[in-house]
Amino acid sequence: MKLHRGLLPLAACFVTIASGMSFAQPASDYYEGKQIRMIIGHPVGNDYDLGGRFLAKYLTKHIPGNPTIVVSNMPAASSVAAANFFYSQAPRDGTVFGSFSRNIPSQALLGQANLKVDPRKFNWLGGTALPGRVCVAWHTSKVRTPADLLQHELIVGGGGAGTSLSIVPTVFNHVLGTKFRVVEGYKGTTGAVLAMARGEVEGVCATYGQFRVYEQLVKDGKLRFILRAEEAPIPSIPDVPSIYDLAKSDEQRQLMRFVFSSVEFGRPYVLPPESPPELVALMRKAFADAVKDPELIAEAARLKLDMTYRPPEDLVKLVDNLYRTPQPVIDTIKKLVPNIR
Template sequence: MILGRGNMRGMTSGRALAAALCAVLLGGTAQAQSVEDFYKGKRLRLIVGGSAGGGYDTYARAFVRYYVRYIPGKPSVIVQNMQGAGGVLATNFIASGAVPRDGSVFATSLRTVATAPLLDPRGTKYDANKLNWIGSLANEVSLCVSWHTSPVKTFADAQKQELIVGASNGNDTEIIPAVFNNLLGTKFKIVVGYVAVGINVAMERGEVAGRCSWSWSSLLSQRPDWIRDKKINLLVLTSNKRHPDIPAEVPLIMDFARNDADRTLLEIFLLPQVMGRPYFLPDGVPAERVAALRKAFDETAKDPGMAADFKRLKLELSPVSGEEIQAMLTRVYATPPEVIARARDAMRYKGEKMVAQIKTVKTSGTVLLSIREGRQIEFKLADGKTAKTSVSGSKTKVTISGKKATRAEIKAGMTCAIEWPGPGQQARSLDCK
């Protein structure tokens, strides 16, 4: 027994020594793998939950050029679009475990993804409170607008007569007009099925007469001439704050709230505006890397070069920190269930469900640039203007000199016959030579 105890002591001492050595070795490894060491030489992935050429995509590509300079180790970044379900598809992907939880993959998606699990959980497979929010580039101001030929010139007019508005499935271009119908008595008729920039083309063609929850920054980057040439009527600010560049006579949506209960619900729906251009990581990313990426975000937002680029591109820059976003979401997810139930009902569009029949047109152009192996092509069109189109590997028919080809085979200098809904949207076919 004494010998046994001695052996046990020896084994225990040996195990203790081994554990101590492991701790030293692991500690040394952890110390060696600093945040800078981890990111040095890495190629990060930024998943954009919106269409190529849309507002979120434009923001992301302008932002990451500067962001990598402030991340320790100065990694490179590739941008990938994953459009669908109002940004939920990309957010599900980030949260699913399909990507590493090491800080090498992050995302930007439509602002409504933060409250979707609470207000419209269908299809959501993530907990917004568990995502690591890096920050938002804009505390957004958005509007409802109508085309200049529409008899609806004001928000009060929209409470009296029908206005057909275009929308993308599942995002706030569909949700917000439904909320206004149910809470404020507007008569928006919603046509879904458009991509973001496609709503603008539909307005020009007369397919729809307006749109709601259009970010002021996106309006300025996509159609600044519509403001200059008075092509649209600014009906209402779907925000809880004004913007210095928007005429004072355009009312705030809160001006139309009929009681405190409606005002409370509107505040919940307007929360995503505060985090208008959000960036986030999956849960489980080491805390020191989350902190480093948040710090890099805050520093990037102060970069004068990026501020100048954003001004040139007419992009709003009014950053909100990741810590602020995390705190706001904690508060909103503590909202009483009966209030959330009423909010969910207010989101349901109770009119006739209409789906856009997307019309295509044909034009021609010369390829200026093939981006990401043909996933996006920039053309100089026959009218001299430049425009981009996204090219699907499965849905876009590509031919070169009459033979079936892949998008990666499209090269600068080729001339192509293009069939598409319009600039900035996915091509149906490209026949190049």
């Protein structure tokens, strides 16, 4: 169908309104009476899910107009589905935002086949939490220290290529020569811990915060922390050794730092690309105000839920730094750890 020349300006106007957004009112009034959808790329009960629902409770009162925030989950493909949705399908009108795995930026850089995003184009709102990753073993396992992993196999539950459950032990195996055996198919840390109790697996690697609900198992000696994946100690478990103690070269340390730098994203939140700058600025301020809310801080402390604020500028810088990684390092990681591409 040919469009009459006189109608072209009108058609262009409609495209502009549909693809962007025209503010006929101040941005501060935009959300009044509206509903916002928060999409969490992880299953219900996961740390991202708990953190997101907790944030939503306070965020609504810091957004001008106090819109209703409806939380939904999109956990398919270890949150890759959520990242792809934000990038290419979600409305660009400020009514949909959410979180996905902190591993998404590095996975995108490594060229993971089913991930169709450029992290540099997301509008980063900020993040919550500054988690440390740990590996735990059931009390019947022969593995008690990082060095034991060089001699004894540890069967651990995996959650898919985009999860810490699978990425952490896989990186250790390829870079350090540890003997993790990853059994895929478990739905997060909860599923893996239940599998340990059933005798299906012997351990799991995940963010430290995931184990706060298993404090009794730790106290009873049934669940043991055997290592942390970061160089810096975790304040609440300072005696747990670092996997970096097994590194014998600067190259090994550099490779692990690239992969594990994702921890600094915390639980990241984004608005889709091409969202109106006015709404991005408004949501960034609301996000910061919510996480700094004294009531949120007090309740998070009672719940032992890490809500450490990660400013959007820091997340943008992390992404930029990842994309400055020398190509030889990226190529080496692709060869060593093929299943996280």
